[in-house]
Amino acid sequence: MPFMPPIVRAPGLVRGFVFFFVGACFAFGLSVVTRAAYHYSDLIDGDSITRIGMLAAPLFFLVGLGAFDYWFRWAAGKPTIPEDHSGHGARSWKDYFRVNTDHKVIGVQYTVHSFVFLFIGGLMAMLMRAELAAPGRQFVDSSTFNGLFSVHASLLIFLFVIPVFAGLANYVIPLMIGAPDMAFPRLNALSFWLLPIAGLMMLGSFFAPGGSFASGWTAYAPLSTSAPLGQDMFTIGVQFAGASSIATALNFLVTIITMRAPGMSFFRMPLLVWANFATSLLVVIATPFIASSQFFVLLDRALHFHYFDAGQGGDVLMYQHVFWFYSHPAVYIMMLPGFGIASEVIAARSRKPIFGYRMMAFSLLAIVALGFTVWAHHMFVSGMQSWIRVPMMVTTAIIAVPTGIKIFSWLATLWQGVIHLDTPMLFALGFVTMFTLGGISGVVLAMIPIDIHVTDTYFIVAHIHYVLFGGSVFTIFAGVYYWFPKMTGRMFDERLGKLHFWLTLVAFNVTFAPMHLIGVEGMPRRVADYSQQFAGLNLAISIASWVLGLSTLIFLYNIVTSWRGGPRAVSNPWRALTIEWQVSSPPPVFNFDTVPTVVGGPYEYGIPGAVHAVFKTPEVPAAAHAAAAPAGGDGR
Amino acid sequence: MIVVGTLASAIGIVLAYVIHWFPPAGSKQAGPIDTLWHVLLIVSIPIFVLVVTVVLFAVRDFRVRPGQELQDGPPIHGNTRLEVIWTAVPATIIACLVVYAALVLHDVEKAPADPASELRVTVTGEQFAWHYEYPASAGGKAVDTDQLYVPIGRSVHFDVRSKDVLHDFWVPEWRMKIDAVPGITTGYRITPTRLGEFPVVCAELCGLGHAFMRSTAHVVTQARFDAWIAKQRSST
Amino acid sequence: MEAAAIAHGHEHHGPPPANRSSRVDASTLGMLLFIISEIMVFGAFFTAYFFIRVVQGDQWFPVDGHKLPVATAFVNTCILCSSSVTLHWAELSIKKGNRNGLRAGMLATFLLGLTFLFVQINEYVNIGFAPHDFAQGSVFYGLTGLHGAHVAIGLTLLAFVNIRAFRGHFSPEQHRGVEIPGIYWHFVDAMWIVVFFTVYVL
């Protein structure tokens, strides 16, 4: 295509959009040709074109963006461009908008991108609360309302909590284990770029004929198999988000297993690394199940399969089994990295070694293992075989034990420490307390007779938000504040940070605590309208939720202004021992000159002169460079 | 700290008792369930208070003091005895709760001593309404209506079905619920113990009208029930 | 602090060599983990099979008089299995430095795989029922179709290996590019045997 201007020929967003358009045309053509081949009378069918388009156009976009350039060359057996590291690192803001192979850039891409979706998803919550402020119809009809909570939950789960943890880990893990980058940098870039596709698809469903997908984030069949076109945007969007998760998890596992610095034995790894190791195991094993569940739905919808059609021999409950076999582990995917962040922050800010390090690591693995054995606790009233319920209740309740070990170990770490109550620490402590409450309400839910009454009520909504907001989001805030100096080289405003914390803590509790009560009293979830008896509390909840929204704006303001003009951060503002703090803020493009050597545990606070890792002076770099093909550089 | 914690737990438990959590109990099954709930509250509140108290006291007692900015805490790496305790105690609590809950479950689902006396009602959900069918009996033909009438004090078994998507048959006052699943018949039984009219709520998202898929359960005396059903049998 | 000063002291031109903390090769490990994921995808499709055939208790084939062509499928199974053998032979050849052995082996593998796919498609055309006729049909097409898609992916990888082999890549020391797609292909074969037994034989 020599007649095209270079900006269209070179990999990048422009070429991406051109290819996207080509992909859309391809989908159109494919659909028409197929229908012609099967002798359909109407050749142009919007639904089928959209479905094929949603699968094909994003892939074309990625090709245009350049995510596959290297692999194409490799596959064709052409000499691959010698690694000049041109795709590595960011020199201007524009470098964040292209395929970049630097784990630090990708980490920032992930994090910022996820927060955009926090605000979008949060805004939907605000609209929902406006509708729910009083009984009767306020602003939206019930189809829009169903769409709002479905998209709210899907965005916050698949585009905020899961990826933001992956983003923070992406930034920190290679630094923490003393690796120059992730094992597969190009795969890493690809997994990021799959996300905006998923996000825009789910958001775009609001423009679909028939409205956005409206069967909840659980998308139970057969409601989802008979819903209008918008449902496909969930079904297909999840495939992209899921592929992204799996690719990142695989990358983390390989990086952690094969690229640790000398001396970094498994039991010298910081707990954040352990947590992401455990999480990645969950992702690799469980995520295929949600992908499959949505494949089934897609096949039922698009090609009229009968997986979930009871009239044709299908099995409706099978959907729920497959879905929860992923989605229960998914709740730990959304919590374990947070446990890791809490461990880092609490150890560094109370200046004490983590209490019971080994048990902390083992309890993570225990949660992973148990997490696969409890899925049917979401199905106590689903009408499945009743004998499954009691075993599932037992396994579910047992998870309180390893989780309890973690909570108590954090408490013991605090005890006798020298506690610095700055913003990250406040959020970590907020997490410890609020998550305990959410976890306990989980144990209450596990008790079948109680669950029978409160399932599908606001009690569940309360549980969800205590664990996901009080748990995951609090640790996310802790992590973002904690690593903000490292990622940006600037300090945030401590006073605003504290204000953010206190406002969030109070507004959060006023918003979500009363939901326990209205749930037990009998208010079902997923309703746009409710009986007069719940009016008072719902109004209070709505008002508090808007304050919660405002508190998030303080965070936004703090982050944006500090990033642009905050005071310069020193390399180790928290005086932490883990390796990411031993390099400059922000770290150099290739992290280290030579990889560090680990000589002790990561949390040896209080032992005079103890260090976790040392940098030996580089010995003859030339030879070393030649000898070690950078791991993954020519991996595949 | 122990004093404060105990006090706070006590206050918490009293508060939790003062709150009217449940709608009024309307079935025999509600009793054990409500008791289980209160037991869970008594167990949970101290655990939560414990965690919060330790955090607050740690922050009060060990917060950095002027001059300590560069100091570290003592390098304590663990304590096996403590760790065993906080594994074993929750495990024991959990074990007790699980056994108790399983007993309650058994209790609320067990069949009445005389199964023949049980009233069977078939409940069918469809977008967005409930139907109730009373089987034919010596007294007359089957009844199909959108009204739910049940006699007080007699065990009722609901067979729950769906015509289209998932629904969920729930009367909050009775405490029991079950999904209506296309293709299979699910169900539960309750014994109403309170006269009156209670809302029947669809508790599983079923589409646009989910929030409005309501009907009323009338719990009446056996005599009124007999009269009602006789009238239905003759009118249909 | 001193370390930090060294770390960002001067701009340099490439990353430091990473430490190898495990004897497993990174790409091989990546492929193995990916296969775990793939097994779980099949696991979910087998769950559907299990639910519809066992939990739901639907009659398995013959359904509505439609039988599954077990004999054809068996021949096809043999074809696919033999492709694993040729693949293994190709790998052995390149380890011994026999480039032509590699080429012949890879080409044979590719062609055998392609034959499998053609037979499969032909089976679909002649089988007489469609996925939308009954749930058993959905499960049948779902499982075999999923496997077919994996064969297609595997063939794409094999095509790359072929291109590179015929361009003279790979040597006794450097043949990870054969081994890793090879692992995947063996997995696809093994999976077929499971699919064949559950769907056609049992």
Ligand code: HEA
């Ligand atoms: C971050 C996400 C997250 C986490 C970590 C959890 C953790 C837990 N969850 Fe939760 N859950 C969700 C997210 C999460 N959940 C979501 C999103 C749903 C709703 C999905 C939907 O339908 O939309 C849900 C729904 C849900 C249900 C189904 C309810 C229903 O729909 O009917 C159940 C039932 O058993 C349950 C139980 C539990 C339990 C037992 C834990 C345990 O892991 C908690 C363990 C922790 C503790 C117990 C606290 C600390 C421990 C101690 C201090 C030790 C001492 C404690 C005791 C002895 C009790 N959850």
Ligand code: HEA
């Ligand atoms: C990580 C996950 C996560 C997070 C962070 C949140 C955050 C919030 N959620 Fe959500 N929620 C879920 C996950 C989450 N939720 C899930 C899984 C469900 C179940 C869905 C289902 O049933 O399928 C659910 C369902 C759910 C419901 C029940 C809907 C129903 O069943 O009918 C409600 C109702 O109040 C609710 C409210 C809120 C509120 C007020 C917040 C707040 O915390 C949000 C605060 C953040 C912001 C507000 C963003 C920042 C501010 C702005 C963008 C500026 C605008 C500000 C103003 C106008 C003041 N959520």
Ligand code: CUA
């Ligand atoms: Cu019927 Cu909700």
Ligand SMILES: [Cu+2]
């Ligand atoms: Cu769960």
